[in-house]
Amino acid sequence: MKIAYFVQPHLGGTYTVFRHLRAGLAPYGIEFCWLGLSSRAQGLDPGLEREAAFGSFVETAALDDAGSTARLVERAILAGGFDGVVANVLSDRVLTNIVRYLPADLLRLMVVHNITPGTYAAAAAIRPHVHATVCVSQRCRDDLVKRHHFPAERTIVIANAVSLAAFPAGDRPPRPIEQGLRLLFLGRIEDASKGVMWLPDILERLPASVTLTVAGDGPDLKRLKAAMPWRPPRVVYTGAVAADAVPGLLAAHDVFLMPSRYEGLPMALVEAMAAGCVPVVSALRGVTDMIVADGRDGLLFPVGDTARVAAIVHALNKDRAQLHGLSLGARRKVAGAFTVERMAAHYAALLREIAANPPPIAAPLALDGWSLPRGLRPGLRTFLPRPVKNWLRGVRERL
Structure with a gap:
């Protein structure tokens, strides 16, 4: 056929x-x-x-x-x-x-x-x-x-x-608490669906030890850079990322941040979980809660609630055991069903x-x-x- x-x-x-x-x-x-x-x-x-x-x-x-x-x-x-x-x-x-x-x-x-x-x-x-x-x-x-x-x-x-063969076979080791969290946004840089213009407010609420990588390109990239002008290592803009480089990028970050207003079932979310990058994502009924069990393999927040996002990241920054447990749960979820x-x-x-x-x-x-x-x-x-x-x-x- x-x-x-x-x-x-x-x-x-x-x-x-x-x-x-x-x-x-x-x-x-x-x-x-x-x-x-x-x-x-x-x-x-x-x-x-x-x-x-x-x-x-x-x-x-x-x-x-x-x-x-x-x-x-x-x-x-x-x-x-x-x-x-x-x-x-x-x-x-x-x-x-x-x-x-x-x-x-x-x-x-x-x-x-x-x-x-x-x-x-x-x-x-x-x-x-x-x-x-x-x-x-x-x-x-x-x-x-x-x-x-x-x-x-x-x-x-x-x-x-996802194809699990593209991702590391082993679980991530726990990340020491003295090392700041590494957040990642990966996707189209566009506010209407992806909510990227909430990222500056989220980062503003977090300590300087927490860094953010923005990976991707899109129509709102220039506007986002103007609203979030921090320099590396606090904020890094990578531009578009080749498909075969995505697993390595996810493996280098602790938290996958997705403040979307709407989605279907984003590939970046499934890939992040396959890499053990803990998803902190908008609660979209029948979409994100279809793959993320809140508190077991990721964390959900109400759409647009930047204060809640910052509180979640603060908690993960202090509780590395929870971060590690969510990472393990995310990998197992994808391996079992996605x-x-x-x-x-x-x-x-x-x-x-x-x-x-x-x-x-x-x-x-x-x-x-x-x-x-x-x-x-x-x-x-x-x-x-x-x-x-x-x-x-x-x-x-x-x-």
Whole structure:
């Protein structure tokens, strides 16, 4: 079986999931290939050149409308001999929408990676045209089934997972109390979802012996640096981090700090726990509490409660036995339930099931009538001022 996975190589969780699935599904005789859009003739980003062997771009440089691009995507899928496709909802609007137009004999899954209203609206727009929906967290499934009327029997949870082979096999030794805690933020430097502009207030409340590494890049990096101008070693900015360098980076830090407003199931959190880097993360119902058992393998705090975050870190700084116990618990949690082998087995079973007994779906639409449905067009929330949207997101999680 050959499957096109709608993503293109990048430093981020969605592509990391693809890499893990590609390796994990190979023993099942399932070939995963990435398929992305390119607006110009260009190579892959530095450090990702070797990924060219595992997929291809649909070149769109000469095209000026989405319908023409869609025709090229369909042609590439048919010419590539694919048996099915996996659409990552909203990773690209054209690739998300194309599932409504593909030939009826192609298998199609969609993966829902986030818990935002916009993501759910896009998923609902293509729901009639997919055989099954994979949700990366329980929250995604609960919301889609209960609020958006997705069929329960075709909406399943398959959590993101890691390859344990990339991480040290042994447990971490206890860290001496005379050494200050090393905090790490790892991810996209963006405030709307990741809450990065809470980091300065958190660090301001902590003693100078506690350091923070900010790893990643994103649209709010300049703003964050202006708000948090401390010099090394108090604050270190690494820039983007290559995927194969992530385990070593996590191993060099004690606490993984994630003040997000919303997530699906972040790969960085799973990776941190696999490395024994203790997660101190926002309490997102059905997301972070799906992997973090508060007080056993990590610690949760209410979204936006910077004082609570600082209090948690203070406590860990004084109680290294608790820090060590949480580190051990985090590693064991991932090893027991969030491995690539487990994730791949679930995907393989789902793909084989729908290949053998494909459930009925809507008839494909004609490409001549290409259009984006309402759920794939920007909604009113898009035009709200950022502070208003951030406030609404925080209120939603607290309620």
